[in-house]
Amino acid sequence: MATHTPAGHRTSVALCGAGMIAGAHALAAREAGATVVAVASRTEASRAKLASDLGAHAVDYSRLPAGADIVVVATPPAQHFEHAVHALERGAAVLLEKPLVLTLNEADRLVDLAHRHGDRLLYAENLAYAPIVHSLIARLARVAETGATVDHLQVRTIQPLPTWGNFTSPEWGGGALYDLGIHPLALAVLLGRVARAGEVVAVETRLRGDTTDTHADVTLTFESGLRGSVISSWEGGDVPCWDIQVSSASDVIRAELLPALSLEHNGEPVQLPRATAAIPMIENFGYIAQMREFIDDLANRRAPFMDAAFGRWMMEIVCACYTSAATEGTTTPVPSGCDRNRTPLQLWKNP
Ligand SMILES: NC(=O)c1ccc[n+]([C@@H]2O[C@H](COP(=O)([O-])OP(=O)(O)OC[C@H]3O[C@@H](n4cnc5c(N)ncnc54)[C@H](OP(=O)(O)O)[C@@H]3O)[C@@H](O)[C@H]2O)c1
Incomplete structure (x- = not known):
């Protein structure tokens, strides 16, 4: 897997979480020209259902990023830190749902880690897009x-x-x-x-x-x-x-x-x-622009507008x-x- 998304490469996305907002990100990824390749969730039933709907592989959290360029972390806030760190340390970029994490201590550590991994983490404040x-x-x-x-x-x-x-x-x-x-x-x-x-x-x-x-x-x-x-x-x-x-x-x-x-x-x-x-809501509320801009940020080695520090x-x-x-x-x-x-x-x- 490429460290950065090269121009012309079709970006692949893995969903970490298969709930309400993961489904929205899957639609946004498709609209932005990316392919959802894997879906992970706590229960086998949830990940199998969404993976089958999307034509993706259902995987365990531990298997992420499953070859994907971007991992969308869409689990509850208590899991955000662990899931974001797991994906960053395995070479993927991360689109991390709000709220960033559970405590300021976790936020400090994540900001530091994201920076050491090339600022390849987008904080998903979709309304900013x-x-x-x-x-x-x-x-x-x-x-x-x-x-x-x-x-x-x-x-x-x-x-x-x-x-x-x-x-x-x-x-x-x-x-x-x-x-x-x-x-x-x-x-x-x-x-x-x-x-x-x-x-x-x-x-x-x-x-x-x-x-x-x-x-x-x-x-x-x-x-x-x-x-x-x-x-x-x-x-x-x-x-x-x-x-x-x-x-x-x-x-x-x-x-x-x-x-x-x-x-x-x-x-x-x-x-x-x-x-x-x-x-229309996926577009009107910024989810598509957020995914599109992140793909562009990665291709241009640019920190996202909504970064971990925000x-x-x-x-x-x-x-x-x-x-x-x-x-x-x-x-x-x-x-x-x-x-x-x-x-x-x-x-x-x-x-
Ligand atoms: N930006 C937005 O507009 C927006 C809107 C809604 C939510 N969010 C954010 O997105 C995140 C997810 O929210 P959601 O509404 O999608 O929630 P949800 O529908 O309840 O989905 C939660 C997902 O996380 C998994 N999960 C639940 N508890 C877990 C645990 N203890 N350990 C590991 N995995 C667990 C669930 O797995 P199973 O289904 O397999 O149990 C499911 O895949 C939250 O941070 C929320 O604040 C953002």
Whole structure:
């Protein structure tokens, strides 16, 4: 297997995990011109089913990368570190699902390892590759270029609890903020940078939930003094609401991702590129562009836009949020100086 993907070579992909999101990556790989050659999962039944659907080999986790150029790690967060390290050390590039890992200690070790293996790890914040987010960022950049100050930034993901998976178990490491909220937090970080607000320097967070958090309300303070808001919830009704609002004194930009994709600038609808993929969401939510760009990054020996260091920065913010929630929303700096061996949930429930 080639260390880097040479031009003209059809990239091969192995799936580590055969659940909901592994299926999405399989479709994205196909749309990006890659071939899924192997599927691994905990149970024989899961890996055999998806492998047969894709015309791939069903293998044990230990057999990965099974000759593939890229291993997509799509197992629960508690398995991310082990599965990503296994693939990197055997010469494969890794597309690693969010959240990066379970603890900051694991994040530190993974950032170091990914760097030693040529920065061939993509942190799968798919929304950073979504066409609607690119359109919004381009408009915000033009607003920021005029010298306007962004004074309002809000990103929300409000929906019911997923009907599959094991998201509310303590083993997952955290709930509505760590699992789902890491998407709006990432968007807020990217938008803050484009708006010239700098990095997130402090957070105030209130969490609700018994075993794990089912609702999170976060205030982010950026270097510029901008205070942004992120709400992430599994307490939403049947109609999900994922949206973004950012404004200055002269401009208001609003994007809705769910229930229906739309972008508005000062109340005027903005035309979005029309999805051509068989399942539009795979394209609209960035999974295809993410895979395509990663293949291109590997061919050009370039670190991905969403690299391991970005994934660790998200973990720093998330861990500061859970630390803040342990004291009912106390202002907490980022990085927080928390115990790097504890999961986000432990930082909140057993500080
Ligand atoms: N980017 C996105 O939009 C997005 C959306 C959803 C999820 N995700 C992320 O993707 C990852 C997987 O989520 P999912 O929704 O695909 O989950 P899922 O449908 O429950 O699939 C989980 C997969 O991991 C395997 N697995 C479960 N527990 C395991 C364990 N203890 N040890 C080893 N393997 C185990 C399962 O194997 P068996 O089926 O054989 O038991 C299955 O193949 C998570 O990190 C999640 O946060 C991302």
